[in-house]
Amino acid sequence: MAIAGRFDTHEVTNQSPPFADVDLFALDAPLQEAVRANGAAEEAKALSAFGQRWGAADMLDLARRANAHPPELKAFDASGVRRDFVEFHPAYHLFMAESFAARLHVSTWRPDGSAASAPAQVARAARFYMAGQVETGHLCPITMTRAAVAALAAEPQLVAALMPKIAARDYDPVFRPWPQKKSITLGMGMTEKQGGTDVRTNTTRAVPAAHGYMITGHKWFMSAPMSDAFLVLAQAPGGLTAFLMPRFRPDDSLNGLRLQRLKDKLGNRSNASSEVEFTDAYALRVGEEGRGVRTILQMVQLTRLDCAIASAGLMRMALAQAIHHARHRVVFDKPLAEQPLMQAVLADMALEVEGALALVMRLCRAFDLAAGDPREAARARLLTPAVKYLVCKIAPSLIYEAMECLGGNGYVEENIMPRLYREAPVNPIWEGSGNVMCLDVLRAIERDGETSRAVIADLANEAADLPGARAASELIDAVLSSGEPERQSRGAVERLATLAAAAALGSSGPSQVAELFARTRLGAARGATYGTSKVSAVETAAVLKRALPE
Ligand SMILES: Cc1cc2nc3c(=O)[nH]c(=O)nc-3n(C[C@H](O)[C@H](O)[C@H](O)COP(=O)(O)OP(=O)(O)OC[C@H]3O[C@@H](n4cnc5c(N)ncnc54)[C@H](O)[C@@H]3O)c2cc1C
Secondary structure (H helix, E strand, O other), rough: OOOOOEOOEEEOOOOOOOOOOOOOOOOHHHHEOOOOOOOOHHHHHHHHHHHHHHHHHHHHHHHHHHOOOOOOEEEEEEOOOEEEEEEOOOOHHHHHHHHOOOOOOOOEEOOOOOOOOOOOHHHHHHHHHHHHHOOOHHHHHHHHHHHHHHHHOOOOOHHHHHHHOOOOOOOOOOOOOHHHHHOOOOOEEOOEOOOOOOHHHOEEEEEEEOOEEEEEOOOOOOEEOOOOOEEEEEEEEEEEEEEEEEEEEEOEOOOOEEEEOOOOOOOOOOOOOOEEHHHHHHHEEEEEOOHHHHHHHHHHHHHHHHHHHHHOOOOOOOOHHHHHHHHOOOOOOOEEEHHHHHHHHHHHHHHHHHHHHHHHHHHHHHHHHHHHHHHHHHHHHHHHHHHHHHHHHHHHHHHHHHHOOOOHHOOOOOOOHHHHHHHHHHHHHHHOOOOHHHHHHHHHHHHHHHHHHHHHHHHHOOOOOOHHHHHHHHHHHHHHHHOOOOOHHHHHHHHHHHHHHHHHHHHHOHHHHHHHHHHHHHHHHOOOOOOOOOHHHHHHHHHHHHHHOO
16 A cells, blocks of 8 residues: 555655644734733633634635635626626635624624624634634625724614624625625725725716616726625715615616626735726715715724734734744754744744734724723724734735745745735735825824824833833834924834834733844844844744744
């Protein structure tokens, strides 16, 4: 009988076993600490069950399949009649069903659409972070559905009608009018060919009609096109306005959403992103005419938060894969993980992931507390764009470095690394690209200078004992008070988010980790690559043990 791994010419040895059938929560000490520190300690058992489920080998394989077989547009049926239907691989639907069952699409809302009480945001973020480690494409409709509720709040009647369908746990992919479905998902359409950031340039028009509006125009990017309805922006007589556009009209006929084609994307391949034309598409107004941007920004703030959580999750999986491999792969008679230079690279990456995780979880805590605490509301407002900026931006380079730790194995498609790597750049680009996030931080400070400065002072106080904290807050101050804050805003926003990460680590992790993070990220100049931070052998061992127990 043939023995697995034995060829006629050689035997397979010195390859790392798959990182699978693991509990993504139990293996992640920083995650457990962040959950505890941010008020969700009682979730630990349920999070461990979630971590086991999502870390199972079959989930990882399903994620591979969902991305290897991207969705296909079926614009017409055999008779040439429009269908405007997108067909997904069954694995994609399985992930949607899993995330629905775990309520990732709605757990931060009560059944009436009001905000769920703390620690709803933190508990969901811990799950979203783990789900993001496994399959991120399907999280696009999941995040848009949960975020849409914030925009719909402008129309209580719509919330009352839709909430029972949004809140349902049974994922229902059947393509039929939303009132006939067990559950629904929601998407958004803002970006047009001539402008995504500057939505004031939208040319799509909305004309008042008998029971709503008729919308004509296009969207250049509209993801998750099989959503049951979309929050879209269009020019109404009173200015740019938000609308809810369902896939079917009230008489059950197909609404005038004509899917032109699906984007051929770098990553995010399990998810569909469409180009779409609206031809007299029926829609309902959400919020007042002329207040579209303000209305839809309620939704965007939450999708930005999810971009950062998902990017932190992608980094975590890349780091875990790298450490796992380095512990099993022997080079020059010693496991890679015991070689000082590889240790330096791994520990530097582990610190980066610690900071990103602490940062997003503390931000979720601010969202949890915002309703009853104006200072936390101001923290959430100021830091959301800063956190999205930093966490989403560092993910691609960290994932690449982790890929290199696996050598050539990290570069081939049987491995998860190429998928993680391709997935990473979408989060910094969509829902406000890097520069736009920096401008948004400046806007928050301009609009509410005193409160924003109080938040920055809070962060400086929380991190006061940490190296570099004072210098960081002075730099932020100097940029804000300079005559040209916009030109220097990337540096200031990066410092702001790093200061917030140090402060978050100070309150959630062991003091040595916060100290080490601040020393290497705020206190000293770092090189352009991982492994250039000055970290001792003892500190390295402690950081790696926390990152992934042996
Ligand atoms: C996979 C994917 C899915 C998407 N899904 C959706 C979706 O479902 N719905 C939707 O509406 N959109 C979606 N988008 C579109 C996305 O939100 C936009 O691409 C993004 O907002 C940027 O807009 P833009 O492409 O028009 O670029 P532009 O607005 O032209 O921006 C180009 C660059 O200029 C920078 N910039 C903009 N303004 C300034 C300024 N004042 N100063 C300095 N720099 C500036 C930006 O940071 C960016 O780097 C998706 C995009 C991708 C890649």
